[in-house]
Amino acid sequence: MNAPVDAIETFRAETRAWLEANCPPEMRRPLRSEADVVWGGRRAQLSEPQRQWLDRMAARGWTTPDWPSEYGGGGLTPQQAKALRQEMAKLGCRSPLNSFGISMLGPALLTYGTEAQKQEHLPKIVRGEIRWCQGYSEPGAGSDLAGLQTSAEDAGDHFVVNGQKVWTSYADKADWIFCLVRTDKSVKQGGISFVLFDMESPGVSTKPILLISGYSPFCETFFDDVHVPKANLVGELNHGWDVAKYLLGHEREMISGMGLGGGGHKSLPEIALDAIGAEPDGRLDDPGLRARIATFEVRAMAFQAMSERFMDELKARRAHPAQPSMMKYYGTELNKARHELIMAAGGSDALAWDSEASHGGAAARGWLRTKGNSIEGGTSEVQLNIIAKRILELPGA
Amino acid sequence: MPLFLNDDQAMLADTARPFIAEQAPVGHMRGLRDAAELTGFSRDLWARFAEMGFTGMLVEEAHGGLGLGQVEAGIVLEEIGRNLTPSPFLSTSVGAVTALKGGAAALTERWLPGIVAGEVVAALAIDEGTHHRPLRTALKAERSGNGFRLTGDKRFVAHGHVADLLIVAARTAGAAGEPNGITLFAVEKDALGLTATPERLADASLASRLAFDGVQVDADAVIGEVDGGWAALSRVLAVVRTGTAAEMGGVSAAALAMTVDYLKSRKQFGVHIGSFQALQHRAAHLYAEMEVTRAAVLKAQQLLDADDPHAERATLVAKAMAGMTTTLAVQEGVQMHGGIGMTDEYDIGLYMKRGRVLAEMFGDADFHADQLARHSGY
Numbered sequence: 001m002n003a004p005v006d007a008i009e010t011f012r013a014e015t016r017a018w019l020e021a022n023c024p025p026e027m028r029r030p031l032r033s034e035a036d037v038v039w040g041g042r043r044a045q046l047s048e049p050q051r052q053w054l055d056r057m058a059a060r061g062w063t064t065p066d067w068p069s070e071y072g073g074g075g076l077t078p079q080q081a082k083a084l085r086q087e088m089a090k091l092g093c094r095s096p097l098n099s100f101g102i103s104m105l106g107p108a109l110l111t112y113g114t115e116a117q118k119q120e121h122l123p124k125i126v127r128g129e130i131r132w133c134q135g136y137s138e139p140g141a142g143s144d145l146a147g148l149q150t151s152a153e154d155a156g157d158h159f160v161v162n163g164q165k166v167w168t169s170y171a172d173k174a175d176w177i178f179c180l181v182r183t184d185k186s187v188k189q190g191g192i193s194f195v196l197f198d199m200e201s202p203g204v205s206t207k208p209i210l211l212i213s214g215y216s217p218f219c220e221t222f223f224d225d226v227h228v229p230k231a232n233l234v235g236e237l238n239h240g241w242d243v244a245k246y247l248l249g250h251e252r253e254m255i256s257g258m259g260l261g262g263g264g265h266k267s268l269p270e271i272a273l274d275a276i277g278a279e280p281d282g283r284l285d286d287p288g289l290r291a292r293i294a295t296f297e298v299r300a301m302a303f304q305a306m307s308e309r310f311m312d313e314l315k316a317r318r319a320h321p322a323q324p325s326m327m328k329y330y331g332t333e334l335n336k337a338r339h340e341l342i343m344a345a346g347g348s349d350a351l352a353w354d355s356e357a358s359h360g361g362a363a364a365r366g367w368l369r370t371k372g373n374s375i376e377g378g379t380s381e382v383q384l385n386i387i388a389k390r391i392l393e394l395p396g397a
Numbered sequence: 398m399p400l401f402l403n404d405d406q407a408m409l410a411d412t413a414r415p416f417i418a419e420q421a422p423v424g425h426m427r428g429l430r431d432a433a434e435l436t437g438f439s440r441d442l443w444a445r446f447a448e449m450g451f452t453g454m455l456v457e458e459a460h461g462g463l464g465l466g467q468v469e470a471g472i473v474l475e476e477i478g479r480n481l482t483p484s485p486f487l488s489t490s491v492g493a494v495t496a497l498k499g500g501a502a503a504l505t506e507r508w509l510p511g512i513v514a515g516e517v518v519a520a521l522a523i524d525e526g527t528h529h530r531p532l533r534t535a536l537k538a539e540r541s542g543n544g545f546r547l548t549g550d551k552r553f554v555a556h557g558h559v560a561d562l563l564i565v566a567a568r569t570a571g572a573a574g575e576p577n578g579i580t581l582f583a584v585e586k587d588a589l590g591l592t593a594t595p596e597r598l599a600d601a602s603l604a605s606r607l608a609f610d611g612v613q614v615d616a617d618a619v620i621g622e623v624d625g626g627w628a629a630l631s632r633v634l635a636v637v638r639t640g641t642a643a644e645m646g647g648v649s650a651a652a653l654a655m656t657v658d659y660l661k662s663r664k665q666f667g668v669h670i671g672s673f674q675a676l677q678h679r680a681a682h683l684y685a686e687m688e689v690t691r692a693a694v695l696k697a698q699q700l701l702d703a704d705d706p707h708a709e710r711a712t713l714v715a716k717a718m719a720g721m722t723t724t725l726a727v728q729e730g731v732q733m734h735g736g737i738g739m740t741d742e743y744d745i746g747l748y749m750k751r752g753r754v755l756a757e758m759f760g761d762a763d764f765h766a767d768q769l770a771r772h773s774g775y
């Protein structure tokens with residue numbers, strides 16, 4: 001028992017020292033807004049510290065700590081990856097790179113991709129060179145995703161793709177898309193294929209959609225005779241639904257992280273104390289809100305433990321395959337509750353929409369953005385359906 | 398350390414589960430209840446707990462115990478909860494053992510061997526009012542002769558009427574509400590001036606009101622330091638709250654399992670009621686709450702076992718979550734059973750009653766959320 005424990009503690013100490021020496025001070029401050037998140041890609045505009053941090057982490061493969069090193073990943077064991085996460089959290093290091101490539105496509109390619117696809121795409125994801133978007137939803141296919149109609153016709157060495165996607169997050173900023181297309185109209189799930197293509201391909205166009213938050217993070221995406229080489233088919237023809245579901249599990253896992261909170265400048269109690277003040281004994285001078293915040297914090301800390309447990313079980317291959325649905329459901333509902341409380345705690349301050357003091361209405365816009373958490377990646381109702389069917393094994397679900 | 402049971406712990410769970418399910422299923426509890434039995438638990442079963450090593454789980458091997466921790470105690474408690482097994486395990490083998498470990502060698506030598514052997518049962522005398530407010534401890538302990546005289550009342554003392562040993566929180570200085578001035582005592586059952594009046598609770602368990610009418614104890618009955626008992630009491634509370642949360646995990650797991658079985662067997666409108674989405678979603682939501690709660694409880698147990706400075710916060714979270722989740726589990730359980738859920742013959746109602754008692758024991762969810770807020774400075 002002793003040797004591995006010592007080894008992990010050595011790794012932890014070395015990692016800490018390396019992080020201290022290499023993580024720029026700017027990258028140890030809490031994120032101010034979504035604009036501070038590094039997504040990478042051909043058109044990414046990074047500040048000097050962001051660039052440094054990304055390059056240094058990517059050089060060690062630590063943007064994807066547990067991917068195999070042959071594809072540029074860190075090759076870390078689950079225990080090492082956990083120690084790295086914990087040490088980064090202790091120092092307040094920001095994530096060097098966030099991307100759909102890391103959290104969604106990469107795991108799917110590692111499982112279903114050909115060797116050539118892995119060699120081609122994974123290292124670029126690790127280094128943040130290519131930014132990916134997700135072409136799943138269509139106007140007529142939301143929760144009932146398998147009802148999608150975007151078609152891919154066989155044209156010898158390539159497919160010709162026609163159709164429309166919707167709610168495609170960051171389609172206007174992404175370099176490549178992983179996309180679900182229909183290759184057989186006679187069967188539902190069994191007629192879907194999973195393809196990859198460059199968003200600069202002729203025939204691809206995007207149109208941003210304005211959200212209630214006032215931002216336009218997602219788009220309508222149109223395909224008009226787009227040529228996609230057959231080498232870009234992931235998994236077998238008409239077996240894309242397996243890849244799609246596998247990827248959704250990872251997407252849900254990623255979205256569930258919302259439940260942990262973004263680590264803003266101030267904690268929820270601090271926001272409330274600053275806005276409302278305290279009684280002489282230090283208690284928040286609003287008993288109702290205090291009780292609501294306290295109950296929320298209980299759930300938030302419990303969910304933090306659940307996230308740790310889930311990651312540990314996942315890495316040890318002990319998690320129920322549908323457990324990401326539970327995590328996604330709980331984490332997103334929790335994040336919505338958090339932002340309702342941030343609004344209640346901030347009072348009229350939190351209502352500001354564009355002033356500089358409010359960081360461009362960060363509280364209100366953030367609150368509105370979280371309403372999408374329980375919709376994107378499959379709605380809460382869909383997650384509950386999955387839990388009922390696959391975990392509780394209830395009839396007819 | 399990963400946040401799931403290690404191999405040894407999983408093995409213990411594999412032993413404890415069938416053992417308790419066979420020795421003391423719900424029918425065992427019903428039997429004691431229907432016979433209006435006055436001990437409140439089976440001494441035979443307690444002897445078997447001793448044979449299994451459960452009674453001395455937390456006792457160091459040097460004192461004849463197994464030297465295990467809160468995770469392991471929680472495994473046994475979960476099975477106790479699942480089977481509604483009446484047992485002095487929590488108060489004796491978790492609460493009293495933890496208290497005694499902080500005491501002088503004479504105290505540990507006096508009591509631990511009997512606990513390990515299954516001959517001694519202990520109870521925790523903490524609450525004085527209708528709600529768990531340990532800081533408000535007011536039971537007076539005045540210096541007298543070579544020791545102290547205890548005067549005052551305690552209530553909601555599980556196993557108080559049969560306990561050989563009572564761990565008593567008393568006030569030697571300061572005013573109710575202050576941490577300083579609290580002292581823990583180990584009081585023997587036949588101390589002069591001590592009367593215990595047992596009372597049957599909603600779940601058929603027996604809890605006592607204790608009256609201390611100038612009970613004289615020796616100075617060596619003090620556990621830890623005079624006036625400095627708050628830290629020791631906090632340690633005891635941390636483990637029994639976490640232990641109660643583990644027991645509640647068993648209660649809610651059984652309630653959910655029973656309910657899901659019922660959803661799969663009961664038919665209305667020509668279909669299984671489990672095919673109604675309204676019920677599916679409620680069951681799935683409950684499942685999610687239970688998973689999250691289980692993680693919170695295991696986290697608290699692991700941190701306690703590692704002596705981690707964050708352990709206390711984690712125990713507050715564990716008991717608060719357990720309170721909310723178990724309440725939800727038993728309520729949903731009864732509702733989804735329909736009329737049969739209201740019958741005494743059916744077990745789900747027994748889980749509702751036990752859940753209510755455990756939710757209250759050592760502080761309810763609101764109490765723990767409030768403590769967490771104070772801990773965080775708001």
Ligand SMILES: Cc1cc2nc3c(=O)[nH]c(=O)nc-3n(C[C@H](O)[C@H](O)[C@H](O)COP(=O)(O)OP(=O)(O)OC[C@H]3O[C@@H](n4cnc5c(N)ncnc54)[C@H](O)[C@@H]3O)c2cc1C
Pocket residue numbers: 133134135136137138141142143144166167168169170218372373375376377378379380381382385
């Ligand atoms: C912020 C955001 C980002 C997104 N990003 C992307 C992206 O990058 N790529 C992408 O492909 N998609 C993306 N989506 C789309 C998302 O996946 C869909 O919105 C989602 O799957 C729901 O589909 P829908 O909007 O058509 O709603 P609908 O399916 O029409 O649902 C409407 C309501 O009906 C309920 N409902 C539907 N079916 C059932 C059922 N069987 N049982 C019970 N209730 C049901 C739903 O829960 C919901 O409450 C994004 C969405 C959001 C909000």
